[in-house]
Every structure is written in structure tokens, then in C-alpha cells.
Amino acid sequence: MPDLHAYLAGTWDVERSLTDRATGARGSFAGTVAFEPTDDGGLRQSESGTLRWGTHEGPAEREYVWAATGSPAAMDVFFPDGRPFHRADLARGACDSDHWCSPDDYRVRYEALGPDELRYTWDVHGPAKDLLLESTLRRRRPHS
Numbered sequence: 007m008p009d010l011h012a013y014l015a016g017t018w019d020v021e022r023s024l025t026d027r028a029t030g031a032r033g034s035f036a037g038t039v040a041f042e043p044t045d046d047g048g049l050r051q052s053e054s055g056t057l058r059w060g061t062h063e064g065p066a067e068r069e070y071v072w073a074a075t076g077s078p079a080a081m082d083v084f085f086p087d088g089r090p091f092h093r094a095d096l097a098r099g100a101c102d103s104d105h106w107c108s109p110d111d112y113r114v115r116y117e118a119l120g121p122d123e124l125r126y127t128w129d130v131h132g133p134a135k136d137l138l139l140e141s142t143l144r145r146r147r148p149h150s
Contacts, residue, residue, distance in 0.1 A: 009078045010080060010094065011072075011078070014041040014124075015043065017040045017041075017145075018124070018144060018145050019036075019039075019144050019146050020036065020038065021036050022139060022141040022142075023140045025139075026135075028135075028136040031059070035141075036056055040053075048081070049071070051069060051070040051072060053068050071083070071088075077097065079096055094114075100117040102114070109133050110130055113130075114126055114128050115129075122144060123143065123144050126143075127141070
């Protein structure tokens with residue numbers, strides 16, 4: 007992956023499965039993810055869609071900020087308030103990263119499955135959470 011910024015830029019459809027391993031509860035999320043350029047050369051990730059979890063079904067959204075690093079294949083991911091989250095380095099097409107959010111440990115695996123498909127899996131362990139979140143993004147094509 008020579009240029010992560012160029013790869014991510016644009017709009018993607020997202021499907022996510024959610025599993026709470028402690029309770030056996032399962033859910034899903036479907037919607038869109040837009041990676042839009044920021045003034046400082048990064049990307050703003052805006053996700054919106056519908057969350058289904060147990061008897062709940064409703065709108066959900068979240069946002070992250072991706073910042074350039076010294077390598078075009080890597081970007082640092084931040085929460086919207088500026089707190090660091092993790093680094094994504096897809097120089098080899100896949101990477102593992104992590105984030106400690108006391109008392110839980112978040113581990114993510116990114117895999118670029120091609121020019122128009124990205125998969126990432128969050129594996130969350132700790133005394134407060136035991137979750138597996140599996141997301142697949144597919145680049146949205148303009149209608150012809």
C-alpha cells in the first residue's frame with residue numbers, strides 16, 4: 007500500500023458484526039463511512055448507519071481523525087477530541103495495532119483485500135468487555 011490517504015479517501019459501504027463473547031449477544035451495523043480530507047493533510051472518518059443489538063434498532067454514528075505520519079503507507083488515528091487511538095500501517099497490505107483503554111485491551115487487525123475492499127477486526131478483552139467487532143468496507147461507486 008504505497009499511499010494510505012489516497013486508498014481511504016472517498017465513501018465506503020460498511021457492514022459490521024458485533025459479538026459479546028461474555029453474554030453471547032450478537033448484533034450488526036450497516037451504513038456508510040466517508041473519509042474526507044482535512045485542512046492539515048489528514049482524513050476525517052465519519053460513519054453513520056443503523057445499529058441492531060438485541061431488541062434495539064436505531065441510528066448510530068462515530069468519527070475519527072486520521073493524521074499523516076512519516077510514511078505514506080501509515081496514518082495515526084485519533085479520537086475527535088484529539089486523544090491518540092492507534093496507528094494503521096498498511097505498507098504490507100495488513101497490520102496489527104492496539105489501544106489500551108483501562109481496564110480493557112483493544113487489538114485491531116487491518117487487511118486491504120484489494121483496491122475497493124478493507125477489512126478490520128477489533129478484538130476487545132478485559133474485565134469490562136469481551137467483544138469481537140468485524141467490519142468490511144467496500145468502496146462506493148458513483149452511479150452511472
